[in-house]
Amino acid sequence: MRSPILWENTRRMESSHLKSDSARKTLVKALVAVRYGVFFRRKGTTKIPTSPKRILLLNGLHVGDIVIATSVLPVLRAAYPSAEIGFLTGSWSRMVVANHPDVRYTHCVDHWMTNRSPKSLLQKVRQYRQMRAVALGEIRALQYDLAISLFTNFPDFLDLSWTARIPVRIGFSRSIYSALATHLVHEPESLFVHQGERLGETLRALPIDPALFRLRHSTLPPSSEAAIQEVCSLFEVHSLDQVRYRVVHIGSGAVCRELPVTFWRELVEKLAPSCTLLFTGRGAREAENIAAVLEGQPNCVNACDRLSWDGFVAAVRHAELLYGVESMAGHVAGAVGTPCRVVYGGTAGVARWRPEGEGSIVMTQHVPCAPCFWGQGCAAMTCTRHFSAHDLVTLDHSSLTQD
16 A cells, blocks of 8 residues: 555645646747647548558667667567567667667667766767767668657657658657657556556557557567676676576666665675675776675675676576666566566656566655655655665565565
8 A cells, every 4th residue: 555645745746747847848839839830730630550661669768768668569569560660769778679679770869968978068969960860861761651759758759750751650748849749649647657658658549459558568689698608707607507696786877866885785794695696887986886885795796897788688687686776777677587676766756667577676765755856866865865785685585485
């Protein structure tokens, strides 16, 4: 049962969020419609082909978002077995779908708004314009029949699909580019609807069997032998059948979601005597934190910056369990069927962004201010304070006993 405090606060935050969203976007939508000359165009009048030759999916966000977005692929593949599917992503997340068996083409555009690099805004805008021009040429050449925007906010690339002259363009009604879509769907208002289910709403505009929506789940390509050997080399074994281990991923794209080094040292002290721990991560900051966690600790392997994307997925796929925070790692675990135990704060909403895997368990604190929708968090961050590794380990053992 949901906490009464959390439920009441969520309804209040949801209401204020929707009102402010509506107030800001009404004028912007009108200006966009006038700018593109589509102010009086009726929606739903363009016929959706029953057997599209090529379908383009659009989502320029980050790795975890793209892993969630792959959940629409099983539905589309079942509905259109012969269709060729293209996927537009940012360069930072292209690897998620680059070798996916259901994706034939990939295109990259790094939007300036979602670019996390240390470049200046001017540099990001220049890079965006250059990549957009290249992707636009690729997309026009392939002559897609149908484009589906898999993001509910700006930037959703509906403007790109319009400029590419794709005949059928499906997007969310709340988008500032909604006037450029030929068919619109409404995003579920409740904050307790998972992001994958929200993205799946776009497919309801298609003339497909509703029973196919039960196939929706995130998918990643099978791990290659080369990827598996990356993991084997870390443990100095010839086969992963020779080792049992658990993955610990302490980093996140938003620093405010991370937990202190002391939390992870406590976790290692409790688990390392009985199991091997593989710490994954990328970048100087995470490398420094992992080194501090592992100092003097036995039975731990530091894999920070030592695995490719495919190697990381293979490591998670063959692990007994994954521990982490609100990051792409939990979504990867859910996609490959590895149980995970992750700690979430209250900035975005647990129900919407939790990993979808059956073996996924989220530990969180119900605080009155959550969800706050502050991407960078606040100074207090009470929603991530006072977590105990003991609680996470106890949760882990109780759940494994039940299994």
